[in-house]
Amino acid sequence: MKKRIVLYLLVLALLLVTGCAQKKDAEPLTVTLWHVYGGEVDSPLNGLIERFNSTVGAKQNIRVKVELVSNSGSIHKSVLAAANSDPGAPSLPDMFVSYPKTVLALPDQDILVDYRDYFSEEELAAFIPAFREEGMIGGRQAILPLAKSTEVLFVNRTLFDRWAAQSGASYDDLTTWEGVYALAEQYAADTGKCFFAHDYHFNYFQVGVESLGEDFFQNDGVRFGSGFERAWEPYARAGLTGGLWLHDGYATEPLRTGDVVVSVASSASVLYYSDTVTYPDNTSEKVTITSMPCPVFEGGDKLVMQRGVGMCTVKSTPERERACITFLKWLTEPVCNVEFVTSLGYMPVTQEAFENYLPDAVEKLSDPMYVSLYETYLQTQEAYTFYYPPQMENYLDLETRFENLARLKLTAGRTQYLEGGNTLDALIRETLDSFKLDYGT
């Protein structure tokens, strides 16, 4: 009798478990995502996510929901605010894109999933080692590479050719920093407008100084050696004479208004470049924008910044974490990954995708801006060495202060230059000294 009762109870318990599982199946498990792929424009990743939701997600009852599409700086701020439980801060999403600097700045890095718990050794080995290595923080695989980019030079060929026809400027001049800044100075003199915009002044100095064989960082700060001074000279000269764009914001902005002709930015910003320039009188002009490898210093190494955020997954419940991993594995499968990266101007992250799928995908590209970009990628990969920023806890602080102060010093110097207060060479020296003093080492 007793055995029979126990048996009945077990059967009923099994039925109960089955009943609960049925209930769970009815409701999709929604996981949230903050990403940077697309920013304010229509994001190709959002389309891929919709496809995931209607295929793999529908089968496995998972729904990925994009809660924020912004830039990495904004996401960095929001993640830190959420992780520190700042007043008014949002809750952390299940997944967010991040550079190592964001993970390093977290109050507790253990809030993130170690991908080694969910990916087998074999699966992780499929990623390009350098990309994977960048996401190893504190001995944990905290960041999973999704797409990688590098810095390239974008040029508005329509405006450049128009000016070159009169000035004799050549595309060869755009291969070195000295050439770019000389053209900037000349263009400003000819037209009264800026010629060149940097997305990240900090990157120019960082990679530039390292390419000249010197360390850019020293302890927790920046080392102002001869390499830095060499990088400052043409940069400041172009800035003071009006050839360098010194406003805040991304380089896409002045290119869209025809206020600059050339920019150095992340290859991923190709999505934001428009083939139309709109002028203040509301007239528009169709233009051709193409890319070239990032300029280097004459005599310096061919070094270029490796960029591209990876994905962090926040620890939650095993079900939520598994749902995130399902999505990430889907997104990093070679076919899907190549489709994803080529729609955004990135490089894939697995060896197989790079070797077996990227060449075909590039051949199918029709937009000249994208075709040019992937040609530039290939040239860059052949001729350049990729530079990875060091993992420093105060990296973001150094970067933000540098960006603001460099622009500020040159803007102030430009005003002095226009007022005729000092000679150009003296102003270059003055702005450098002032920058070094205020920035500190």
Added chain:
Amino acid sequence: MRSIRNAIHNPYAASHSMGVRLLLYWFTMALLLVAAILSILMAMGVLSHPARQLASALDIQQRNTYAALDAQMDELTAHGVAMSEKLGRELDAFLAAKGIPFDALNDDPKTIAELEKRLYAPLSSTLSAASCSGIFFCLNVTANTALPNADALRAGLYLRYSGLQPTVASEQDVICFRGAAEAARGLQIQMHNRWNPELNTALIPGSNKVATSQVERLAEGSLWAKRTELLDTWEHVMLLCVPILDGSGTVRGFCGMEISDLYFSLSHDTVSSSYGNMLTLLAPIDGDKLNLSGTMLGATNGSRLTAEGTLHIKPGKYYTIYTDGKESYLGRHRLLDVVTSDGIPLAAVTLVTANTFRSYERGSQFAWFLGSVLFLLAMLVAATVLSRRFVKPINDSLAAVRGGTTEMVASGISEIDELLTMIRTRPAGALPPDVEARLCGFAERTGTLTGMERTILQYYMDGYTVKDIPELAHISASTVKTHNRNLYRKMGVDSFDELKVYIELFASCGRSGELLKR
């Protein structure tokens, strides 16, 4: 189990043990307890129909949804009207200071940029105060009247929150979506990746009416443009448009606020309930159709609802069903006092996914079933244990008596112990006096029987039954029946069973010989 079944079918049979009867008693009590609990739960409404419970929960949530949306739209209209008045005053002051008429702004990008910078302040302060994702104004002038689409282009500023996120408005970055580049840079506002210097009013449904109709009251002239795609972005928005009047009451353009999909979904989170997450929608409802492509969706966690397609509305007894043929939702809606630019009224809608509710319903039924079964099983086990514990000492005590042990084994029940004590103290073989008297009387009454009746009684004493008698006595069954009736009457018994009890009692006492002596 068989003994329980027998006990149920023949509860008065003497052959059933005390344990079985006690088990039945306990189990009946358990059933009564279950019935009582269920009745109380019914009376308290806990056991009411899940659909009725859902209806009640939907009613409460729908009231909140309606109140929140009604207040939000009212507040935005109020802010829009106040902003329009400020912009009108600033516009007049600017034109007066410049000494130019309004139309002179046409084809003058520099002055337009200057005016935009001046009108930024009321725009920015309203953006900070209002519950919206963007704010704009545009004037009936353009920087270049020679352009082919100049009729639709309007100079103005359109500011939006960039990278909107679920946090307080003060944390959001503002970005210039439309406006003169010079104005944006002068105001140090970053420009949108798909920036343009002017607004294309052809893309704002109904805006032409707002920008041209003469109105006396601003609130009257205001209008909600239906949900529309924001050009070159991944977002859809609804725009409130309020006319801008100059000092003479002439409409000079319009201003308003934007509610983007993302902003709406972040500001209207799902409300979790036992029946699934409750979703908030601001939807145009045209008859029995809810147009999803014109709908602002709140957070949709736990559902697959997207702003595409149409939901057909079917009123039901407890809730309204909204279905697109594939997915169904249950909910409520109530029309707001707002009509979109295409004349379709907007409604506040509260939904739960039908699958989730059905799953809850099944789970609830199953839980009750399981709970009841488990309770009854537990009661059965308890009844068995209690009965055994109650009966065991009595059985032990009776066994001791039957075994003839000299030592008294207590049953734990005083009446039984007293009875057993009395039996023990009586001489061996003696019967209780009243029983003895009954037996003697029975034996005496056999003397009144006829010959055939005595023969039949003898057959019964030999173990035969009523059915055997016709053959044994060579008489008909009806004659047996007549003899039996007389036999019972004379012997003072009511049935054959009672007669058998007497016969067996005589046999067990070894006194069968006393019968039929006389």
